[in-house]
Amino acid sequence: MSFFKKLKDRMFRSSDKIGASLDALIEEAPAAGAEVAKPGLLGRIIGREADEPRRVMDDAMLENLEELLIQADMGVDTALRVAANIAEGRMGRRISTTELKRALADEVARIMAPVARPMPLYPKRPQVVLVVGVNGSGKTTTIGKLASQFRAAGKQVVIAAGDTFRAAAVEQLQVWGQRAGVPVLTAPEGSDPASLAFDAMTRAQETGADLLLIDTAGRLQNRADLMEELAKIVRVIRKKDETAPHNTLLVLDATTGQNAVNQVETFRKLADVSGLIMTKLDGTAKGGVLVSLADKFGLPIHAIGLGEQIDDLAPFDPEDFARALVGLGD
Numbered sequence: 001m002s003f004f005k006k007l008k009d010r011m012f013r014s015s016d017k018i019g020a021s022l023d024a025l026i027e028e029a030p031a032a033g034a035e036v037a038k039p040g041l042l043g044r045i046i047g048r049e050a051d052e053p054r055r056v057m058d059d060a061m062l063e064n065l066e067e068l069l070i071q072a073d074m075g076v077d078t079a080l081r082v083a084a085n086i087a088e089g090r091m092g093r094r095i096s097t098t099e100l101k102r103a104l105a106d107e108v109a110r111i112m113a114p115v116a117r118p119m120p121l122y123p124k125r126p127q128v129v130l131v132v133g134v135n136g137s138g139k140t141t142t143i144g145k146l147a148s149q150f151r152a153a154g155k156q157v158v159i160a161a162g163d164t165f166r167a168a169a170v171e172q173l174q175v176w177g178q179r180a181g182v183p184v185l186t187a188p189e190g191s192d193p194a195s196l197a198f199d200a201m202t203r204a205q206e207t208g209a210d211l212l213l214i215d216t217a218g219r220l221q222n223r224a225d226l227m228e229e230l231a232k233i234v235r236v237i238r239k240k241d242e243t244a245p246h247n248t249l250l251v252l253d254a255t256t257g258q259n260a261v262n263q264v265e266t267f268r269k270l271a272d273v274s275g276l277i278m279t280k281l282d283g284t285a286k287g288g289v290l291v292s293l294a295d296k297f298g299l300p301i302h303a304i305g306l307g308e309q310i311d312d313l314a315p316f317d318p319e320d321f322a323r324a325l326v327g328l329g330d
């Protein structure tokens, strides 16, 4: 299945997706003084763009557009700038829904293009990938999906179950390891995650593994503890390879909307985040938060999660994402 098809089928299933709101923005009764041209009968039947409803781009419409983008979790700053860019050169003109969607998709794709980058692979063996994020963001699932993809690409992968505080998390990772056909190194519940990371590093080096994926705990209640724990893992693996970790991936749950912005801010203080993976983009109307993140932080978005199955991790394609986000067809 193509990326776009999967995105379109799965992403933003919710009925309040941006596309529907954009349709309503043009079609619904506007504020007093604004003008909407109703489509002719033929236009309604065959749905030609020329016959679509149109609305004059004026201050009221600009304001509606700003509100819509803020509600779509783009964040206030990004929403205002995107709306202003769309209005530029269009003020006083009657525009159709399709024109509005295309203009928005172009703006979104322009913001997203620089951050759409796959996780870089380095000539390092093992390449150490530290995976961070709050509990429930989808770390375990994402590690399983990544392991499976890298394995399918011929890489030898080892997983370290670094969330030693929760037996359930370790068990879940073992299940994903089995599915991906990748060994999962574990340690007794409550033991030191850094010591497990060191053992995993040793094993990965001895066995000539290409990649070592290290899961970490995600409790944010006590930031100082978490920071110390992550710092200790990094210190310990650097005893074996001073350039490690080579990637620090922050896994974010798209359904949390603007909360994801706070998580990036927090985790950037806790660890040297090198890239993002956004999970659960299927079935949420909050995909706009990716635009906000790209605009605010410029961190690479390596992949997106579109479901709970092992092959539901897709590379991030800015144009397809933008079209799916605004509800444009192929």
Ligand SMILES: Nc1nc2c(ncn2[C@@H]2O[C@H](COP(=O)(O)OP(=O)(O)OP(=O)(O)O)[C@@H](O)[C@H]2O)c(=O)[nH]1
Residues within 6 Å of the ligand: 133, 134, 135, 136, 137, 138, 139, 140, 141, 142, 163, 169, 172, 218, 279, 280, 281, 282, 283, 304, 305, 306, 307, 308, 312
């Ligand atoms: N729909 C959907 N669900 C996802 C996706 N990624 C993860 N999930 C689900 O989200 C839930 C949490 O995922 P986990 O991988 O356990 O998250 P975690 O960050 O490891 O959480 P802890 O194990 O609590 O630390 C699970 O029910 C997953 O199946 C996704 O892309 N789409």
